[in-house]
Amino acid sequence: MTDPHSPAHAAALDAADPLPTLRDQFLIPRHNDREQTYFVGNSLGLQPRGARAHVEEVLDKWAMEAVEGHFTGQAQWMPYHELVREPLARVVGAQPHEVVAMNSLTANLHLMMVSFYRPTRERPAILIEAGSFPSDRYAVASQIGFHGFDPDTDLIELQPDQPGGLISMQAIERAIAEHGPRLALVLWPGVQYRTGQAFDLAEIARLAHAQGALCGFDLAHGAGNLELALHDSGVDFAVWCHYKYLNSGPGAVAGCFVHERHARSDRPRFAGWWGHETSTRFRMGPQFVPTPGADGWQLSNPPILGLAPLRASLELFDRVGMRALREKSQRLTGYLETLIRERLSDTLDILTPAQPAERGCQLSLRVIGGRGLSGRAAGRDLFDYLAGEGVLGDWREPDVIRISPAPLYNTHADVLRFAQAVQAWRNP
Numbered sequence: 001m002t003d004p005h006s007p008a009h010a011a012a013l014d015a016a017d018p019l020p021t022l023r024d025q026f027l028i029p030r031h032n033d034r035e036q037t038y039f040v041g042n043s044l045g046l047q048p049r050g051a052r053a054h055v056e057e058v059l060d061k062w063a064m065e066a067v068e069g070h071f072t073g074q075a076q077w078m079p080y081h082e083l084v085r086e087p088l089a090r091v092v093g094a095q096p097h098e099v100v101a102m103n104s105l106t107a108n109l110h111l112m113m114v115s116f117y118r119p120t121r122e123r124p125a126i127l128i129e130a131g132s133f134p135s136d137r138y139a140v141a142s143q144i145g146f147h148g149f150d151p152d153t154d155l156i157e158l159q160p161d162q163p164g165g166l167i168s169m170q171a172i173e174r175a176i177a178e179h180g181p182r183l184a185l186v187l188w189p190g191v192q193y194r195t196g197q198a199f200d201l202a203e204i205a206r207l208a209h210a211q212g213a214l215c216g217f218d219l220a221h222g223a224g225n226l227e228l229a230l231h232d233s234g235v236d237f238a239v240w241c242h243y244k245y246l247n248s249g250p251g252a253v254a255g256c257f258v259h260e261r262h263a264r265s266d267r268p269r270f271a272g273w274w275g276h277e278t279s280t281r282f283r284m285g286p287q288f289v290p291t292p293g294a295d296g297w298q299l300s301n302p303p304i305l306g307l308a309p310l311r312a313s314l315e316l317f318d319r320v321g322m323r324a325l326r327e328k329s330q331r332l333t334g335y336l337e338t339l340i341r342e343r344l345s346d347t348l349d350i351l352t353p354a355q356p357a358e359r360g361c362q363l364s365l366r367v368i369g370g371r372g373l374s375g376r377a378a379g380r381d382l383f384d385y386l387a388g389e390g391v392l393g394d395w396r397e398p399d400v401i402r403i404s405p406a407p408l409y410n411t412h413a414d415v416l417r418f419a420q421a422v423q424a425w426r427n428p
């Protein structure tokens, strides 16, 4: 056995990995004269090499065919979003007609709540996790207020009951039981963005439904990271973005799932012409008739230039499949965990659960106190040192560095480089 902390060991792990890296399919930013060690795929995934060709295809079609581009040749714009439907459904474990790429995450969350958050005097409340992503909290609180209810009483935020800000399944179960009769909606993250904790989503949907509430998932940090089974989970809706683990570029068009049982729902919805039944959409009639499935929640004709990079990304996901990708992710993150536990446990405290099933690729690392080289708080000092070495994580106040090895393009060598840089900072 070679020493896990040696470059030879990391290289051997990469060479022997059952899923060879697709790193050469991505553009890796450079730092000084070498490739960056990029662990920020949880924030903005790297650019697939194929993205440019798909964007140029749209630009060329626009230049040469203009309005005809909607109906002619390859990758016509009218059914363009259909090109991503099936691969996207495979990534999130859905039936094809349950998913649609549209809008942005927060916009989709609002559209979903318009249909699936229908508060009554008896049942006005929404349950979310405390410390949720601000946009989700704003969206949820504003929906509660929009219906004339009061977020101070009707937005229930479940506090962590475990060290490091983690929430046990028992606490979730208790909260759903305790507030059950008042709950209209449970909105839960696939992976909590601060802590990296992943949840048993099917169980959460089951518990919510058993209390007569509906359930939605925010999969901003789950899509393209966990092996999801949205259809089987029974959840009513889910939303996610495509610029994080789905590598589709800044502000990329987002994703939305509506469970099959709502495919022909007559719940209230905010309507737009692109959600109209497709065969009669262009009769331009005055009455909205929704097309069945998730497509019926579309508002507008989609930004084709925004969808183009998603095609390139999904081609790579299809090449490997979520199962193999998730297994590789567990190997990479497990290696990161081993290196930290063996040599860096006096410097970094792992907040993310140790059970692979309870996390995605990200580890949230609390930098253990004191002052760093510059006399500043150790956490920020280490973070800046790493960035100076071309090792990029992301920073959460007051003392957490998030490191997310993305299995499509990060390697065991990347992970080792992180550990070695932390050691070099600690023992200058």
Ligand SMILES: *Cc1c(COP(=O)(O)O)cnc(C)c1O
Pocket (backbone or CB within 6 Å): 104, 105, 106, 107, 133, 135, 136, 189, 193, 218, 220, 221, 241
């Ligand atoms: C990244 C993220 C968002 C971002 O919302 P946008 O509408 O895409 O700007 C929202 N919620 C969560 C949980 C996120 O992680």
